Amino acid sequence: MAKFSNEVLELLAFIGGKENIATVSHCATRLRFVLKDPKKADIEKIEGIKVVKGTFTQAGQFQIIIGNDVSTFYNEFIQKAGIGAASKDEVKKAARQNLNLLQRLISHLGEIFAPLIPAIVVGGLILGFRNVIGDIKLLEEGTKSLTEVSQFWSGVHHFLWLIGEAVFFFLPVGITWSISKKMGTTQILGIILGITLVSPQLLNAYAVAGGAEAPVWNFGFTQIKMIGYQAQVIPAILAGFVLANLEIKLRDIVPDYISMIVVPFFGLVPTVLLAHVVLGPVGWAIGSVISDVVYTGLTSSLGWLFAAIFGFTYAPLVITGLHHMTNAIDLQLMSELGGTNLWPMIALSNIAQGSAVLAMIYLNKNDEEEKQVSIPAAISCYLGVTEPAMFGINLKYVYPFLAAMIGSATAAVLSVGTGVMANSIGVGGLPGILSIQPQHMLTFAIAMLAAIVVPFLLTIAFAKKKILVKKEKEMAA
Template identity: 30%
Template sequence: MDYAASAQAIYDAVGTKSNIVSLIHCMTRLRFQLHDESIVDDAKVKQIPGVVGVNHQSGQYQIIIGNDVANYYDELAKMGDFTDDGSTAAAEAPQQKVNLFSRFASFISSCMSPLIPALIGGGMIKVILILLPLLGWLSTKGQTYAILNIFGDAPFYFLPIMLAYTAANYFKVTPMLAVTIAAIMIHPNFTAMVTAGKSVHFMGLPVTLANYSSSVIPILIMVWLMKYIEKGIDKICPTSIKSILKPLLVIFVSGTLALVIVGPLGTYAGDLLSAIILFVQARASWLAMPLMAAFMPLIVMTGMHWAFSPIFLAASLAHPDSLILPAMLAANIAQGAASLAVMFKAKNKNTKQIAGAASISALLAGVTEPALYGVTLKYKKPLYAAMISGAITGLFMGIVNLKSVAFAVPSVISIPQFIVKGQNANFIDALIVLIASFVITFVLTWIFGIDEEPEPALATAGATTTAVNEEVASGSQATTKIYSPMAGEVINLESVADDTFAQKMLGDGVAIIPQDGKIYAPFSGTVVTVFPTKHAIGLKSDSGVELLIHCGLDTVNLKGAPFTQHVQTDQHVKQGDLLMEADLAAIKQAGYDITTPLVVTNTKEFVAVESTDKTVVSKDDVALYVI
């Protein structure tokens, strides 16, 4: 490999020294901080020999190389004259030249992506709660139904708390302080004050009575502000009492801002939007409906749809709603159709699974959060398709004056809410909207496509599982057992919250959520490398399997603090020897994910890499079979 030539190509592609703020590397990636990431052509970078893929994450432009990354860094260091910490003498970075909506959507997606499994789970329970009563298998008045309803509601009701945690990791805010502020916003006592509707003041300041459960934007804004609140308090707080005074001040200042200023902003914006839409509807209903249907995904994303609750809740009192619920019908079906199109069009298996589940949730239960945050907003083009479809079907609904006479979240199953006694045409119009929204969105999404990173074709010889199994059974293939380097829970590599591992750019494998911090040798072999920050170890088995153990995600930023090294490079180890110890509590406290990927970095040299069927393992259990 010509490292110098590839490094020069990388250097030129990222904009040379004038665009590089700093450069460091971890076990597998070059981590650039750039003045302007938008000038870099990802496709061009991926064509450079030695480059496995690219990733935009945590303010870094990451180029995934693999085990040879140090050689590329050495060549780049000669060109960029980087200091020991990776920085250059370049001037302070100017504001990133990135489309504002793209930046906002990327931020929302980064914070929401870890929540998608919970949202999908809650959405699917909602589907079950619709289906079982229809089949006569469950009474809506029983305690089982009530408890299942709690299961389904919990991920959505406590969405601000979960978002507080992910946003805190994004902004490097103390996670538990951010979670505390979210808890204040949905505390039962505060919710009771909102329900009572009486004027509330805090130290003479007016508190807007708003329900923040299931909201998104208020807590994200609040955590962003906490980044600066913590920095400010750090500067004024005496070191001797900082451990006591800082959390007190952060909670007090942030909680006050959340209830008095930041949280109400969403309420005021929702009230203004509601007034505008109702004004337009009163004078030109044919225009209000397409606007509402087109922008409903964005309204749901901000939590402003609750501002319209007096309108659609009136449907439960037999007063027809000709605005919100019809618009939600078009929007919900569009989200489901867009996700279904993504499922069929995507190449990545993980994307297919998420999109398929999100589609079912939106189409059958009307729960669109998994589709919105996990699929359409992430890829943008499906969102545009859904919004265009909403505008088209919304115009039709405005012309025919479609009405809902019952409050239910619009979906395929709840379509009877549009049956109006003596007005058969209304139900037929609803069916037309349902079908048209599905077809138009699906077709537009298919035409627009998605900007997806293709799943690497690793271990193509193992694509036919049956053939592999037959070979293993017959003993015609040698198999290397890779024992788990730690005790913990086994998860699929696709589930790791890092695209480099999830898309198997470095190779196939599994991940472990560790129970303790001891990391043992998974086989007999040689320690190829221990990264200087100790967060990752490269091993090579006596049979030739090259394995990367990456303790935690992005833990390179901890600079080795929570890790204790017990082996050296080139040392020969036996299965079960202690390699490293990690302080998991310290890693969590710093806001990092402790999930530990185990990656066979030379996957292409083998027929298949098969994971264990166990869900919990110890160091004496096999985690992977390399065939």
């Protein structure tokens, strides 16, 4: 007998029947639907199904949180519904039909950076560890670092830069590859395009910023500066999309029997030329403006207000998918400033959401069914994965979500007010401290404490005072 027979039939009925499903796929914990008419889905009844831990709509997809059994549930669902399995890419493509221009742009950004996050996280942790052993004066009464007294740690410090450089200096290669993969074009051409942006024969972007004179390609009638775009995000994005779209257009007009020769040549060569003449300089200028505006806003006399607004609204941004834009801004800040003051606030927001769930565990400590959802959600949230906590608990009850937003804003003000900077994007939640620059770890720890305590206490207070209590439940505090 199938494990979820009854639940599958219930979901099929409550979602509007087979005829209301355009496509469906699943990820690690969620079913992802594109519905022909989202209004036909009875969300209240769907969330009442025993195995459902929450629902939300994002990027045109109606997503249902199932948990670790999602693949089993999915297989039984498509069998009972009599519909074909769809890939996540097919679902995303169908979902975009429900999005406006801005939402589509954000969706594209999310898909570009998602495959790069593991490498960026590793790179951030490595930079943090190098700073701990190389910059913090831990030994000889606070006068020397580990690398200064130990040849072993000096060697480790030197060796780890090999990986850090690969991740961040050569990030454009990953971006152009990711774009070619997403667009379904030739991935090796994307990789080659990225390499032409960071080739060793080009003058390093940081040297150019420091005033060094760049060599040139001399064509007689004109010259092109040989400038590299190491760690630059926007030039790589612009070049990657130009190459992908050019290749797609060429495929449409070039006969198949010569496409193997013509398409790569007339796709890659013009794009590389355009990247160094137009796209690179323009992208660099745009990126510099963005990073300057964000950094100036966070370090100005009104930086505390910017921090409070960002900390308060980041969790709602996650619901809409707009949070994907912060990846590009973080990476641009890193390339321009050697660190980011935006990422610490994101890690704090994750912690705040987990702390609100922790308070719900305390309030509902006698509810075994509730704990089956809330305990795993709190753990995953503290490790940087917020969806189970946000959609399974906090948004369900409303007041813990508000408490988490207030706690996040409080912690963000402390973080920005004390000048906390991260080396890079890193692991969210509590492990986020590993990405913080060593000189700021203590003050960030204080901000983390605020992100734990404030949402916890506010959630309990809101429950006791019945503030925004959406769902009545016995509180056994």
